[in-house]
Amino acid sequence: xxxxxxxxxxxxxxxxxxxxxxxxxxxxxxxxxxxxxxxxxxxxxxxxxxxxxxxxxxxxxxxxxxxxxxxxxxxxxxxxxxxxxxxxxxxxxxxxxxxxxxxxxxxxxxxxxxxxxxxxxxxxxxxxxxxxxxxxxxxxxxxxxxxxxxxxxxxxxxxxxxxxxxxxxxxxxxxxxxxxxxxxxxxxxxxxxxxxxxxxxxxxxxxxxxxxxxxxxxxxxxxxxxxxxxxxxxxxxxxxxxxxxxxxxxxxxxxxxxxxxxxxxxxxxxxxxxxxxxxxxxxxxxxxxxxxxxxxxxxxxxxxxxxxxxx
Amino acid sequence: xxxxxxxxxxxxxxxxxxxxxxxxxxxxxxxxxxxxxxxxxxxxxxxxxxxxxxxxxxxxxxxxxxxxxxxxxxxxxxxxxxxxxxxxxxxxxxxxxxxxxxxxxxxxxxxxxxxxxxxxxxxxxxxxxxxxxxxxxxxxxxxxxxxxxxxxxxxxxxxxxxxxxxxxxxxxxxxxxxxxxxxxxxxxxxxxxxxxxxxxxxxxxxxxxxxxxxxxxxxxxxxxxxxxxxxxxxxxxxxxxxxxxxxxxxxxxxxxxxxxxxxxxxxxxxxxxxxxxxxxxxxxxxxxxxxxxxxxxxxxxxxxxxxxxxxxxxxxxxxxxxxxxxxxxxxxxxxxxxxxxxxxxxxxxxxxxxxxxxxxxxxxxxxxxxxxxxxxxxxxxxxxxxxxxxxxxxxxxxxxxxxxxxxxxxxxxxxxxxxxxxxxxxxxxxxxxxxxxxxxxxxxxxxxxxxxxxxxxxxxxxxxxxxxxxxxxxxxxxxxxxxxxxxxxxxxxxxxxxxxxxxxxxxxxxxxxxxxxxxxxxx
Numbered sequence: 001x002x003x004x005x006x007x008x009x010x011x012x013x014x015x016x017x018x019x020x021x022x023x024x025x026x027x028x029x030x031x032x033x034x035x036x037x038x039x040x041x042x043x044x045x046x047x048x049x050x051x052x053x054x055x056x057x058x059x060x061x062x063x064x065x066x067x068x069x070x071x072x073x074x075x076x077x078x079x080x081x082x083x084x085x086x087x088x089x090x091x092x093x094x095x096x097x098x099x100x101x102x103x104x105x106x107x108x109x110x111x112x113x114x115x116x117x118x119x120x121x122x123x124x125x126x127x128x129x130x131x132x133x134x135x136x137x138x139x140x141x142x143x144x145x146x147x148x149x150x151x152x153x154x155x156x157x158x159x160x161x162x163x164x165x166x167x168x169x170x171x172x173x174x175x176x177x178x179x180x181x182x183x184x185x186x187x188x189x190x191x192x193x194x195x196x197x198x199x200x201x202x203x204x205x206x207x208x209x210x211x212x213x214x215x216x217x218x219x220x221x222x223x224x225x226x227x228x229x230x231x232x233x234x235x236x237x238x239x240x241x242x243x244x245x246x247x248x249x250x251x252x253x254x255x256x257x258x259x260x261x262x263x264x265x266x267x268x269x270x271x272x273x274x275x276x277x278x279x280x281x282x283x284x285x286x287x288x289x290x291x292x293x294x295x296x297x298x299x300x301x302x303x304x305x306x307x308x309x310x311x
Numbered sequence: 312x313x314x315x316x317x318x319x320x321x322x323x324x325x326x327x328x329x330x331x332x333x334x335x336x337x338x339x340x341x342x343x344x345x346x347x348x349x350x351x352x353x354x355x356x357x358x359x360x361x362x363x364x365x366x367x368x369x370x371x372x373x374x375x376x377x378x379x380x381x382x383x384x385x386x387x388x389x390x391x392x393x394x395x396x397x398x399x400x401x402x403x404x405x406x407x408x409x410x411x412x413x414x415x416x417x418x419x420x421x422x423x424x425x426x427x428x429x430x431x432x433x434x435x436x437x438x439x440x441x442x443x444x445x446x447x448x449x450x451x452x453x454x455x456x457x458x459x460x461x462x463x464x465x466x467x468x469x470x471x472x473x474x475x476x477x478x479x480x481x482x483x484x485x486x487x488x489x490x491x492x493x494x495x496x497x498x499x500x501x502x503x504x505x506x507x508x509x510x511x512x513x514x515x516x517x518x519x520x521x522x523x524x525x526x527x528x529x530x531x532x533x534x535x536x537x538x539x540x541x542x543x544x545x546x547x548x549x550x551x552x553x554x555x556x557x558x559x560x561x562x563x564x565x566x567x568x569x570x571x572x573x574x575x576x577x578x579x580x581x582x583x584x585x586x587x588x589x590x591x592x593x594x595x596x597x598x599x600x601x602x603x604x605x606x607x608x609x610x611x612x613x614x615x616x617x618x619x620x621x622x623x624x625x626x627x628x629x630x631x632x633x634x635x636x637x638x639x640x641x642x643x644x645x646x647x648x649x650x651x652x653x654x655x656x657x658x659x660x661x662x663x664x665x666x667x668x669x670x671x672x673x674x675x676x677x678x679x680x681x682x683x684x685x686x687x688x689x690x691x692x693x694x695x696x697x698x699x700x701x702x703x704x705x706x707x708x709x710x711x712x713x714x715x716x717x718x719x720x721x722x723x724x725x726x727x728x729x730x731x732x733x734x735x736x737x738x739x740x741x742x743x744x745x746x747x748x749x750x751x752x753x754x755x756x757x758x759x760x761x762x763x764x765x766x767x768x769x770x771x772x773x774x775x776x777x778x779x780x781x782x783x784x785x786x787x788x789x790x791x792x793x794x795x796x797x798x799x800x801x802x803x804x805x806x807x808x809x810x811x812x813x814x815x816x817x818x819x820x821x822x823x824x825x826x827x828x829x830x831x832x833x834x
Contacts, residue, residue, distance in 0.1 A: 169430070170429065170430045170432055173420050173423060173424055174424065177424055180414060184411040185413070187405065187407065187411050188399075188473070189395055190428075308394075
């Protein structure tokens with residue numbers, strides 16, 4: 001067993017955990033904002049895959065990872081705009097549209113990828129890492145946590161920013177009101193449709209960014225269906241976190257460890273069937289839902305389209 | 312002898328004027344060319360029963376709805392009120408009937424809603440302003456309390472504060488007293504008086520006469536969407552409260568000369584010894600959080616008799632109907648249908664014995680909106696022969712049955728396969744009628760059968776009710792429209808807070824007797 005918990009194994013495990021956690025973190029934070037504002041965003045998986053593909057194309061052709069992140073976020077926003085139009089503006093069923101967006105964009109990106117690259121999967125060059133001085137010298141954890149692409153630190157910073165927005169800013173109040181009692185927000189003179197649209201666009205941008213990170217840095221390539229349920233894990237995280245960004249971070253790291261474990265255990269050559277190892281993250285989801293899912297209190301108006309003066 | 316303050320007030324120009332404002336909803340005219348002036352320094356009471364169109368009027372003033380005809384003038388200029396935000400910017404603050412606070416936010420956060428989104432909430436500045444304002448009004452409020460933990464009176468005060476913080480010139484209070492305790496009502500009344508002294512205009516909507524007389528300066532009475540009376544401040548001051556109340560009762564419940572739907576049926580008097588077809592003895596139902604329950608209801612209904620149940624909406628009428636029909640279980644008492652106790656029987660068994668109930672919730676519990684008219688006719692007989700045989704639908708038979716009923720009851724629909732939800736209210740009511748009267752009805756309970764219908768359908772339904780009684784069936788007619796009850800009933804019972812406060816014969820004095828019972832005065 002000493003092999004299993006060697007420094008190299010643990011280092012790889014935690015490094016992989018952070019890499020796997022970032023897309024989940026971004027998706028979870030995005031979903032959290034939509035849900036806070038009363039929009040159940042099942043389409044987030046579609047926004048992620050669109051972001052992954054657009055992000056990959058951006059980085060592939062411009063040879064700049066940053067431009068790749070920008071196109072990735074834009075790809076997510078494009079999908080989000082469909083959701084805004086149909087669900088927020090016209091009040092259609094959020095679940096039906098969300099599922100449609102997810103399935104539609106999974107298929108569309110796979111198709112486009114096939115037309116463009118046929119059966120080849122071009123690889124992006126490895127990402128530059130930003131080494132945090134001093135902290136990265138900590139044994140094992142240092143290199144695992146503090147030798148990542150800059151966007152990783154920005155994503156963690158975003159947790160603090162969003163916590164500030166929700167707790168301290170007028171915008172946070174508006175978002176919560178849009179989810180809890182949209183009519184009250186409306187009579188207070190704030191446009192509910194705009195508030196919710198803002199939330200869904202932000203979700204699209206964050207999910208797209210998460211998808212781009214997944215493809216460009218996590219994998220270095222784009223393959224169809226690469227997100228593999230990361231958006232849905234984001235929905236689980238948002239529901240468990242009950243409106244608190246820090247809980248999304250904790251949850252994302254926990255799932256990240258589980259996902260990383262599947263790779264690390266295979267690399268370490270443990271004699272367990274791969275199928276069993278790959279079940280770990282999903283067993284973790286179920287365990288977390290059983291433990292905390294019952295307590296999750298969702299906004300009162302979640303999933304209900306707002307119509308002014310409806311009687 | 313006009314008091315000086317009155318002459319001053321008369322010179323104050325109106326802040327808001329409504330000119331011929333009309334609002335229609337499918338099948339209903341909620342407001343019919345209403346003219347109204349709202350002046351500073353005045354509590355303008357809008358008085359009327361449920362369905363009189365008060366809330367729709369408020370919806371238009373607060374920017375939630377737009378009038379279909381007529382115009383709204385602000386400071387003398389025609390100004391359409393486009394949205395709630397626009398209403399606020401015009402200085403119109405509204406406290407809605409159902410609290411409009413976000414339950415999970417604190418009082419302070421609720422008051423801050425509506426500031427530009429990029430700002431940091433200015434909690435300290437708010438605290439100072441609120442403290443100053445609350446002190447001057449003699450009220451205390453905890454800004455850090457979570458809204459959902461406040462009492463309804465406190466929530467209302469927070470909403471009033473919100474309107475004041477935004478420099479509203481007009482404060483609209485929509486049924487604000489309906490959820491308050493008596494002392495809460497007194498406090499709100501005192502607060503209203505203090506606010507109008509500061510030059511604010513208040514629009515106070517209520518259906519309680521006492522409050523209108525106690526807190527108002529000017530009273531407009533709405534009835535079925537029309538303004539039927541206005542009592543000016545001068546008149547208000549010059550007559551005593553009793554006379555004032557008499558005048559309002561007359562306006563609210565009085566017979567109107569232009570009322571074309573006044574039926575003229577001479578009521579039947581039934582000898583006491585006539586055996587009752589339905590007798591209800593000491594029926595009780597525990598009150599719930601939102602309903603008053605039933606407290607010892609007793610009455611007898613004779614064959615061919617039309618007994619009306621009058622009362623302001625929400626005083627237990629629906630509970631009475633549901634307990635009688637079996638949809639709700641009584642906590643005590645007896646119900647005898649032709650001397651047979653039925654209080655333990657199920658809805659279906661009571662129906663089979665001839666007790667029929669036409670709900671006021673026509674599209675909710677009465678029909679399935681997406682089902683065809685033909686199936687809705689048989690909603691309570693699904694899977695029964697002859698229309699269903701061994702679980703198989705006999706569509707030809709169902710169709711013939713539907714076509715026959717549609718012509719018999721004059722249901723106007725594109726066809727028997729049209730989903731019932733697409734019909735007008737009057738035609739849905741006819742579908743319900745046709746269904747409930749089919750096959751051996753003995754006692755029929757109507758709950759607000761003409762509510763929200765246009766005149767032609769109202770008259771048709773009333774005629775149908777009269778015909779049912781003439782056939783020797785017992786009819787219980789629950790209605791909030793006193794005119795309707797006076798027009799067709801033999802006797803009228805009044806319900807108030809779950810009790811029958813009296814039963815009067817439909818004699819020439821019934822109008823005032825029932826009117827007085829309805830507003831809580833002895834007949």
